[in-house]
Amino acid sequence: MTDTTQEAPTNKVITSSFLQKAVAFVVLIILLAFFSIFAPNFAAWSNMVNIMQATAVNGVLGVAVTFVIISGGIDLSVGTMMTLTAVISGLILTNLGMPLPVGIAGAIAFGGFMGSLSGVAVAKLKIPPFIATLGMMQIARGLALVFSGAKPIYFNSTPNYGLLSPESSISLLIPGLEMPNSVFIMFGVAILASIVLNRSILGRYIFALGSNEEAARLSGVVVDKWKIITYGISGMICGVAGLLVSSRLNSAQPALGLGYELDAIAAVVIGGTSLAGGRGTVMGTIIGAFIMSVLTNGLRVMGVQEEWKIVVTGLIIIVAVYIDIVLRKQS
Amino acid sequence: MKKTLLVAALGATTAFSAPAFAEDVYFPIIAKGFSHQFWQAVKLGAENAAAANGVTITFEGPNTEAEIDKQTDILNAAIAKKPQGLGFAALDSQAQVPALKKAADAGIPIVAFDSGVDSDIPLTTCTTDNLAAAAGAAKGLAEAIGGEGEVAAVIHDQTSATGIGRRDGFLNEIAANYPNITIVDVQYANDALKAADTIKTIMQAHPNLKGIFASNEGAAIGLAVAIKETGAQIAGVGFDSGKTQKDAILDGSLIGSITQNPVGIGECVVDSLAKAIKGETLPPVIDTGFYWYDASNMNEANIAAVLYD
Numbered sequence: 001m002t003d004t005t006q007e008a009p010t011n012k013v014i015t016s017s018f019l020q021k022a023v024a025f026v027v028l029i030i031l032l033a034f035f036s037i038f039a040p041n042f043a044a045w046s047n048m049v050n051i052m053q054a055t056a057v058n059g060v061l062g063v064a065v066t067f068v069i070i071s072g073g074i075d076l077s078v079g080t081m082m083t084l085t086a087v088i089s090g091l092i093l094t095n096l097g098m099p100l101p102v103g104i105a106g107a108i109a110f111g112g113f114m115g116s117l118s119g120v121a122v123a124k125l126k127i128p129p130f131i132a133t134l135g136m137m138q139i140a141r142g143l144a145l146v147f148s149g150a151k152p153i154y155f156n157s158t159p160n161y162g163l164l165s166p167e168s169s170i171s172l173l174i175p176g177l178e179m180p181n182s183v184f185i186m187f188g189v190a191i192l193a194s195i196v197l198n199r200s201i202l203g204r205y206i207f208a209l210g211s212n213e214e215a216a217r218l219s220g221v222v223v224d225k226w227k228i229i230t231y232g233i234s235g236m237i238c239g240v241a242g243l244l245v246s247s248r249l250n251s252a253q254p255a256l257g258l259g260y261e262l263d264a265i266a267a268v269v270i271g272g273t274s275l276a277g278g279r280g281t282v283m284g285t286i287i288g289a290f291i292m293s294v295l296t297n298g299l300r301v302m303g304v305q306e307e308w309k310i311v312v313t314g315l316i317i318i319v320a321v322y323i324d325i326v327l328r329k330q331s
Numbered sequence: 332m333k334k335t336l337l338v339a340a341l342g343a344t345t346a347f348s349a350p351a352f353a354e355d356v357y358f359p360i361i362a363k364g365f366s367h368q369f370w371q372a373v374k375l376g377a378e379n380a381a382a383a384n385g386v387t388i389t390f391e392g393p394n395t396e397a398e399i400d401k402q403t404d405i406l407n408a409a410i411a412k413k414p415q416g417l418g419f420a421a422l423d424s425q426a427q428v429p430a431l432k433k434a435a436d437a438g439i440p441i442v443a444f445d446s447g448v449d450s451d452i453p454l455t456t457c458t459t460d461n462l463a464a465a466a467g468a469a470k471g472l473a474e475a476i477g478g479e480g481e482v483a484a485v486i487h488d489q490t491s492a493t494g495i496g497r498r499d500g501f502l503n504e505i506a507a508n509y510p511n512i513t514i515v516d517v518q519y520a521n522d523a524l525k526a527a528d529t530i531k532t533i534m535q536a537h538p539n540l541k542g543i544f545a546s547n548e549g550a551a552i553g554l555a556v557a558i559k560e561t562g563a564q565i566a567g568v569g570f571d572s573g574k575t576q577k578d579a580i581l582d583g584s585l586i587g588s589i590t591q592n593p594v595g596i597g598e599c600v601v602d603s604l605a606k607a608i609k610g611e612t613l614p615p616v617i618d619t620g621f622y623w624y625d626a627s628n629m630n631e632a633n634i635a636a637v638l639y640d
Contacts (some may be wrong), residue, residue: 049533251552253552300518303516307489
């Protein structure tokens with residue numbers, strides 16, 4: 001994996017979030033070891049590829065929510081926003097027949113636009129983020145159905161659309177290595193997001209908003225503007241997830257997406273980002289998303305009932321937050 | 332701006348067809364959903380029959396098939412409009428009986444569709460026999476793999492009547508008639524993306540797998556995606572239609588599927604209601620049938636008519 005050190009406003013924060021990310025990473029390794037021993041066929045390389053591919057969408061959505069959560073907010077709209085942007089991509093590419101880059105740019109830009117509307121509702125209308133994005137979740141779901149006529153939009157007229165997710169371009173460089181492009185896109189988004197959060201003014205303000213919004217305001221930060229930008233970025237990243245999911249299914253499925261926001265928030269929380277804001281890392285979220293898909297995959301390969309798999313995932317979330325609380329007390 | 336968007340979204344969820352005459356005979360048709368292709372096809376059949384019978388209908392449903400409470404609200408609102416008849420696809424075969432009883436007490440004739448209600452209130456039920464249809468899928472799959480080997484099933488839902496019926500219909504048929512076929516796994520996945528990942532996991536756990544049954548359109552899309560991505564030599568059988576599934580059958584990723592007759596279900600509901608208000612008696616269940624379809628018969632007129640994109 002990539003460099004996992006992160007910088008944040010204070011030393012205390014570095015220690016505790018690094019520690020918890022390390023905890024999450026250790027949990028991931030333990031899970032991998034456990035399933036390798038007890039689940040036959042789990043450890044095969046092809047299955048590792050399956051797991052990475054299955055993580056891509058949730059990982060990217062998790063990164064989107066990470067931005068908002070660190071800023072002290074929450075974004076419940078990421079799942080249906082993903083679906084809406086997938087539909088937008090379908091409208092541009094299939095219905096309007098525009099070239100692929102326009103579809104990609106359109107989906108991401110539209111996600112950014114819708115996300116920033118959530119931001120306006122939060123920053124200017126003072127609607128609590130939970131409510132504003134709950135509303136946006138429904139608006140995005142409704143619009144996805146309206147724009148698509150409640151029918152899937154197919155990408156058969158865009159033969160290269162598969163490049164965005166299931167196809168393995170790395171095989172051209174390294175023959176024999178099969179790794180879906182969606183996995184590289186997830187890591188690309190995560191690295192980019194890490195850089196923005198840790199090396200840019202925007203990132204510094206996002207942490208500042210989440211730590212103490214009033215202090216940020218008093219020290220001259222234009223709070224509203226940065227909030228709107230934060231939600232806008234979340235929407236743009238949802239656009240990337242929309243491209244991934246529609247590319248893999250070769251269709252924008254307008255009814256999909258509800259419930260994905262909870263998986264994304266779970267990945268963020270397991271990865272050590274504090275729901276209270278001001279603290280968290282993108283790489284932690286990616287590790288959190290991996291923990292969830294390793295659990296799902298491993299329990300399935302072992303033949304554990306679906307129902308119990310859901311119970312175990314719930315337990316992991318609670319344990320992760322408990323660790324977060326303990327670590328915060330210590331620091 | 333946001334308000335306009337919200338209104339647009341709400342408008343789409345209710346999809347009222349404007350009544351031409353105030354005195355029209357009016358039937359609200361309440362489905363389990365509206366965004367799924369299947370329900371759009373039922374709606375089409377209902378609208379065709381409404382035009383043929385000179386009645387007005389509305390077609391509504393909750394956002395997802397888990398929202399039993401929302402569907403009950405829609406039902407109560409429909410009853411309050413005092414319609415001449417009511418079509419209802421119950422999400423829960425028991426929970427909504429009291430609300431239906433209210434309608435029956437008010438003298439509103441009720442026709443159930445898609446899945447039945449545990450009550451004698453509905454005059455008839457227009458439905459696919461899911462047990463029989465899924466047995467048809469089992470037969471198609473068993474023949475494709477030569478009557479022996481390991482198979483698995485991916486079911487769209489653990490608790491609904493269609494999920495249970497299709498699962499049991501498939502499992503029973505294999506158990507009863509194909510002693511050399513072993514069912515190694517039954518998993519659940521409620522959308523195409525989750526189905527794709529689930530099926531790849533099943534393939535991982537069972538390298539000798541020869542066939543998989545997917546119990547609805549979403550699961551079948553996932554099955555087609557998983558088979559394409561892995562290039563596995565596995566016989567896949569789906570359920571319902573949709574363009575992805577039809578394309579997968581044409582390009583050989585899936586060997587065939589079972590389709591219900593959604594257009595026929597929609598027609599049956601409205602026709603039965605029209606008959607009911609004329610005082611005709613109806614049989615307790617009207618089986619709207621199912622078809623096995625594959626690359627060889629997809630374009631035949633009777634099959635093509637019930638498949639949707």
